[in-house]
Amino acid sequence: MSADDLLGQLLDAGSFVSWDQAPVEPPVSPRYRQDLIAAADRAGTDEAVLTGEGRLRGRRVAVIACEFAFLAGSIGVAAAERIVRAVERATELGLPLIASPTSGGTRMQEGTVAFVQMVKIAGAVAVHKSAGHPYLVYLRDPTMGGVFASWGSLGHITFAAPGALIGFLGPRVYEALYGRPFPPGVQTAENLYRNGVIDGVVTVEVFRRIAHRAMSVAEGAVVPVTTEPGWAAPVRSPATPANPAAGAWDSVLSSRRPGRPGIRDLLRHTTQRVPLSGTGRGESDRTVLLALARFAGQPCVVFGHDRVGQEGEHTMGPAALREARRAMVLARELRLPLVLVIDTVGAALSKEAEERGLAPEIARCLADLVTLDTPTVSVLLGQGTGGGALALLPADRVLAARHGWLAPLPPEGASAIVFRDTAHAPELAAAQGIRSADLLGDGVVDRIVEEYPDAADEPVAFARRTVLAIAAELAALRTHDPAELRTMRQRRYRRIGLTGAVY
Numbered sequence: 001m002s003a004d005d006l007l008g009q010l011l012d013a014g015s016f017v018s019w020d021q022a023p024v025e026p027p028v029s030p031r032y033r034q035d036l037i038a039a040a041d042r043a044g045t046d047e048a049v050l051t052g053e054g055r056l057r058g059r060r061v062a063v064i065a066c067e068f069a070f071l072a073g074s075i076g077v078a079a080a081e082r083i084v085r086a087v088e089r090a091t092e093l094g095l096p097l098i099a100s101p102t103s104g105g106t107r108m109q110e111g112t113v114a115f116v117q118m119v120k121i122a123g124a125v126a127v128h129k130s131a132g133h134p135y136l137v138y139l140r141d142p143t144m145g146g147v148f149a150s151w152g153s154l155g156h157i158t159f160a161a162p163g164a165l166i167g168f169l170g171p172r173v174y175e176a177l178y179g180r181p182f183p184p185g186v187q188t189a190e191n192l193y194r195n196g197v198i199d200g201v202v203t204v205e206v207f208r209r210i211a212h213r214a215m216s217v218a219e220g221a222v223v224p225v226t227t228e229p230g231w232a233a234p235v236r237s238p239a240t241p242a243n244p245a246a247g248a249w250d251s252v253l254s255s256r257r258p259g260r261p262g263i264r265d266l267l268r269h270t271t272q273r274v275p276l277s278g279t280g281r282g283e284s285d286r287t288v289l290l291a292l293a294r295f296a297g298q299p300c301v302v303f304g305h306d307r308v309g310q311e312g313e314h315t316m317g318p319a320a321l322r323e324a325r326r327a328m329v330l331a332r333e334l335r336l337p338l339v340l341v342i343d344t345v346g347a348a349l350s351k352e353a354e355e356r357g358l359a360p361e362i363a364r365c366l367a368d369l370v371t372l373d374t375p376t377v378s379v380l381l382g383q384g385t386g387g388g389a390l391a392l393l394p395a396d397r398v399l400a401a402r403h404g405w406l407a408p409l410p411p412e413g414a415s416a417i418v419f420r421d422t423a424h425a426p427e428l429a430a431a432q433g434i435r436s437a438d439l440l441g442d443g444v445v446d447r448i449v450e451e452y453p454d455a456a457d458e459p460v461a462f463a464r465r466t467v468l469a470i471a472a473e474l475a476a477l478r479t480h481d482p483a484e485l486r487t488m489r490q491r492r493y494r495r496i497g498l499t500g501a502v503y
Helices: 003-010 030-043 077-093 108-130 171-178 189-194 204-218 248-255 263-267 318-334 351-355 358-370 386-390 411-419 425-431 436-441 459-477 482-495
Strands: 049-056 059-066 097-100 135-139 157-160 271-276 288-295 298-305 338-344 376-384 397-401 447-449
Touching: 003 049, 003 059, 003 097, 003 204, 030 108, 049 077, 049 204, 059 077, 059 204, 077 097, 077 108, 108 135, 135 204, 157 189, 157 204, 204 271, 204 288, 204 298, 248 376, 248 411, 248 425, 263 288, 263 298, 263 338, 263 459, 288 318, 288 459, 298 318, 298 376, 298 459, 318 338, 318 358, 338 386, 351 358, 358 386, 358 482, 376 386, 376 459, 397 436, 397 459, 411 425, 436 447, 447 459
Parallel strands: 059 097, 097 135, 135 157, 298 338, 338 376, 376 397, 397 447
Antiparallel strands: 049 059, 271 288, 288 298
């Protein structure tokens, strides 16, 4: 796919306006000069990259697109300078930036100087992101070497073309150095998606829709909710009243019902959803979900435990917590609120989890959340067991479903420690104050989302009720300065458990 083809499929028809000027001319050998002239004739472009702006579904965006026909899309001094100027202009104009590399890497004809150009490109992208502007990446076939290892891997979201060759070390280089072929199937878009390096594998047409949704959320504006009549009403079955006095063990059993709605059910009732995947650093954990979305018009980053992905001993591991920290970075850089959904049977108990840093990741999540410079809402949706639940708790506002609960161990585990059996689990559940009503009284939870009488009996109504409750909290938090929120958050957790203490 040429750069022109990419721009034609990505942008609104006829909207592209080039920002390109004549390439800078570093000193080159006569032979290389002839190579550049021949490359321009073949590709129909004056360099390996085109930059400019256009409209994507009416929204003004900046774009950078590599042209592989020009010396395999390789990046030298002239191409790098063009990219940096485009990034800087996008930052100055406050535009979202979409980059679509396809490249063999840095330009061998220019040697180390070309290689070092990746530093200034990465620096310009970092400035753009730190200013709060979205940076979206669509990798085309192939994207290799220093290009993938710099501006190709810095996207807030990163998708790739189906079947694209993507990697750091080129297969030909590997074979030349080590005398054997590179293992097949490793450097493919699909494999990188499975391993949490990129967010998905889609065609340009689908990426266009994803980019539109992502920018709709990232722009941060609140939009009116358009739903069918009656959607927003907190539906309640008249013959099934709530049960605020339900015991702790009743809540534990309710939270484990197979039909209980989870994070996926909440997301079905949001708009502009953009599911993301993995840490972006080669790890993926299917017990959690990450997405951009709008809750009743309120934009946010969403991260939480997925009931569907937790089976038996397969529970959240260190990668899930590193993905949570990716969600925090996204929220901070895009200046969006963060919504966290707690619904876990507990963190993984395994050799691998210990060796890959489960406990330190819980600690880092706690520290990052307490100091995060963006509004945060945590939702105790169901089971809240151990450090895996605690890691997502410290927020500006904490909601709990009526039958949501929070405990250092599942009640059976607490019973095993205290009584050396599991028969006393109901007794321990009551004694430890794990139910939502107890958490509300202790100041851990701010608001209870009611169940009539159990979320599993009214999954759609409960999910909508929860979405509206989250939206209300997000709207209220938008009125506070981030520094004020951070101070209030730290004060809140400083006083929990200290009766009558004032800070």
